[in-house]
Amino acid sequence: MQNLISIRDLEKADIVHYLETATRIESGEIVPDMGDQLAALLFFEPSTRTRFSFETAMKRMGGRTLFMDGTTSTSAKKGESFADTLMTISMYSDIIVIRSAVEGSARYAAETVDIPVINAGDGANQHPTQALLDLYSVRKTQGGLENLTIGLIGDLKFGRTVHSLVQALASFSPRFYFVSPPHLRMPEDICTDLTAHGGQYTEVTDPESIIGELDLMYVTRIQRERFADPEDYERVKDSYVIDSSMLKGVKTNFKVFHPLPRVNEISTDVDGTEYAYYFQQAKNGVVMREAIISILLGDAS
Amino acid sequence: MKEMKVDPIKDGTVIDHIASGHALQVTEVLNINRFQIVMIGLNLSSNKYGRKDIVKIENKELSESELNTIALISPSATYSIIKNFEVVRKSKVTMPQTIEGLIVCPNPHCVTTVERVPTRFAIETDDPVTVRCEYCEKSYGISEVRIRIHP
Numbered sequence: 001m002q003n004l005i006s007i008r009d010l011e012k013a014d015i016v017h018y019l020e021t022a023t024r025i026e027s028g029e030i031v032p033d034m035g036d037q038l039a040a041l042l043f044f045e046p047s048t049r050t051r052f053s054f055e056t057a058m059k060r061m062g063g064r065t066l067f068m069d070g071t072t073s074t075s076a077k078k079g080e081s082f083a084d085t086l087m088t089i090s091m092y093s094d095i096i097v098i099r100s101a102v103e104g105s106a107r108y109a110a111e112t113v114d115i116p117v118i119n120a121g122d123g124a125n126q127h128p129t130q131a132l133l134d135l136y137s138v139r140k141t142q143g144g145l146e147n148l149t150i151g152l153i154g155d156l157k158f159g160r161t162v163h164s165l166v167q168a169l170a171s172f173s174p175r176f177y178f179v180s181p182p183h184l185r186m187p188e189d190i191c192t193d194l195t196a197h198g199g200q201y202t203e204v205t206d207p208e209s210i211i212g213e214l215d216l217m218y219v220t221r222i223q224r225e226r227f228a229d230p231e232d233y234e235r236v237k238d239s240y241v242i243d244s245s246m247l248k249g250v251k252t253n254f255k256v257f258h259p260l261p262r263v264n265e266i267s268t269d270v271d272g273t274e275y276a277y278y279f280q281q282a283k284n285g286v287v288m289r290e291a292i293i294s295i296l297l298g299d300a301s
Numbered sequence: 302m303k304e305m306k307v308d309p310i311k312d313g314t315v316i317d318h319i320a321s322g323h324a325l326q327v328t329e330v331l332n333i334n335r336f337q338i339v340m341i342g343l344n345l346s347s348n349k350y351g352r353k354d355i356v357k358i359e360n361k362e363l364s365e366s367e368l369n370t371i372a373l374i375s376p377s378a379t380y381s382i383i384k385n386f387e388v389v390r391k392s393k394v395t396m397p398q399t400i401e402g403l404i405v406c407p408n409p410h411c412v413t414t415v416e417r418v419p420t421r422f423a424i425e426t427d428d429p430v431t432v433r434c435e436y437c438e439k440s441y442g443i444s445e446v447r448i449r450i451h452p
Contacts, residue, residue: 006438082416104412104436123410125438189440 002296003110003117006126007167015135015168022136022284022291032294034063039293040093042085043120044070044100049260049282050120050129054097057289066093070100086112095297098122116296124160130259131164133288134218137281138169141255142215145172153179153207154220154240154265156186161259162220163190170197177210178203181236184226207240212249216277217242218257219265243267247275257281308340313383314363316356318347320375324354327371327378330403330448337361350377370403372396373430373443396427404432405447411437420449 010018024030039058043051051067058065068089082105089096090113098106099120106119106126121127139145150169152162156178166176166186170193178186178201185203194201204210211217222240227233241264242256258266258278270276319327324341333339338359347353362382371378372394382390402419413420413436422432430443 008438082412101410102412102415103408103410104418104434104438105416107436108412108416108418123437 003106003119004128004292004296005107005110005117005119007128007131007164008126010128010168012171015132018132018288018291018295019136019139021295022132022288025290025294026287030294032061032290032299034058034061034293034297034299037063037094037297038066038092039063039095039097040066040068040089041120042068042070042089042096042098042100044098044102044105045121047099047121049285050099053282053285054118054120054289054293056286057293060286061290061294063293082108083112089113090115095293118292118296121160124158125163127160127164128168129285129289129292130161131168132292133281133285134161134165134257134259135168136288137257137277137284138216140284141277142253145169147173147175148215149175149177149213151177151179151207151210151214151217152186152220153217153242155184155222155226156180156220157184158223158226159220162218163187165218166190166194166199170194170199174199176201177214179205179207179210179240181205181222181232181240184222205239207242208246211246212251215251215253216255216257219262220259221261221263221265241265241267242270244269244273247273250275308357309386310340310357310359310383311386313357313359313361314368315381315383316358316368316371317353317379317381318350318375319354319356319371319378321350321352321354323375324356326374326448327354327356330370330374331358331363331367333358333361366397369394369397370400373400373403373448376427376430396424396430399423399435400432403449405449406434406437406439407441407446408434408437408439411439413437422446 041051041054055065086109095116097118097120098109101123103123103125106117106122110117119126119128142148156162191201219242224233254275255277256270256275260278260282321344324343340357342355344352345355368380378394381388400422404420404422406413406420411434412418421435423435425431425433425440431440433440
């Protein structure tokens with residue numbers, strides 16, 4: 001049974017296969033037909049973008065979706081076990097997409113049911129479909145994945161998208177700059193994994209000092225609630241806002257990425273520049289998810 | 302030179318060279334039930350380690366996988382299977398690749414904590430021992446995790 005649970009499960013060749021399939025779907029070379037397939041979207045945690053892009057992907061391929069809003073659904077309230085909910089849903093559908101705050105829930109789901117499972121985010125752990133769409137966007141804008149210089153900026157401690165992205169790019173000889181407030185630094189185990197796979201990183205606190213070297217900058221939101229002291233937040237928040245004045249002197253291939261939603265960490269005056277890529281990045285999520293679903297349901301040839 | 306302080310056994314398993322002070326933890330992890338005859342030696346002298354613990358379990362031949370879980374507590378431990386006072390097999394414990402059900406994941410948001418799913422940990426490094434939860438994917442030093450004691 002094929003599943004997509006964690007970027008850590010994927011070999012370099014698997015990643016390339018996902019990206020190639022998305023490219024071939026986007027170009028029209030492959031037209032997956034999900035006419036008789038039904039995807040169950042189990043969202044135990046609120047999400048707009050991820051849910052919509054999975055629904056869009058499935059519907060564009062002619063398939064249908066069932067949506068279970070786990071945050072208000074009845075079965076858990078009646079005391080049904082998570083395993084029983086999963087088993088029942090798997091009797092109705094061909095593939096399960098699961099989003100939950102509980103870390104490891106997608107892997108547990110995959111071990112419980114006999115249909116493919118896609119992890120659409122499990123707490124602070126993994127968000128592999130986001131990582132793959134990010135890689136797809138990187139490859140589209142940079143022409144490849146090897147030897148890139150990438151700045152990750154914002155909350156690097158709790159942001160699962162940056163963790164998955166570092167893991168996904170680790171085997172492609174990247175050079176990372178990690179830019180964050182001191183207490184929101186990239187976790188040590190992610191850094192260790194990165195260097196073990198041949199990647200490099202440098203930690204800096206000022207994004208302007210390195211922006212000229214970057215092929216792309218991946219910006220994430222710094223959440224006020226991560227700070228114990230509100231004054232600390234006020235002190236650092238503006239150091240991590242990207243505006244158009246900072247983009248003078250960047251490389252010609254430079255792009256700004258963001259997993260969205262954004263609050264104020266990228267000034268809207270960047271939106272109209274040639275460097276803004278975040279909305280296109282969100283759009284790429286649909287074709288990437290079409291590729292993922294069709295590979296897992298065996299219709300990507 | 303003094304004689305052996307712990308009696309030899311006729312049939313069973315002898316676990317030797319346990320790091321001093323860890324024998325009781327070994328018996329707990331192995332779920333040795335109270336009806337078995339168990340001899341425990343603490344802080345015995347050892348040429349190699351200075352001090353060591355030893356556990357002898359009468360009439361019970363433990364499996365290799367059970368014995369290898371001792372590596373988590375004391376990688377230096379050795380074991381001997383005894384039949385009719387003869388050592389029929391002797392080996393050092395080897396660190397298993399995965400540990401099922403024994404380690405408690407310290408992450409309160411992990412599915413093994415929230416849903417009472419049996420845990421599964423991969424051994425990432427042997428020395429020092431670090432383990433990674435195969436569900437929430439967080440890694441921990443062995444001293445940061447609790448080994449589940451059987452009821």
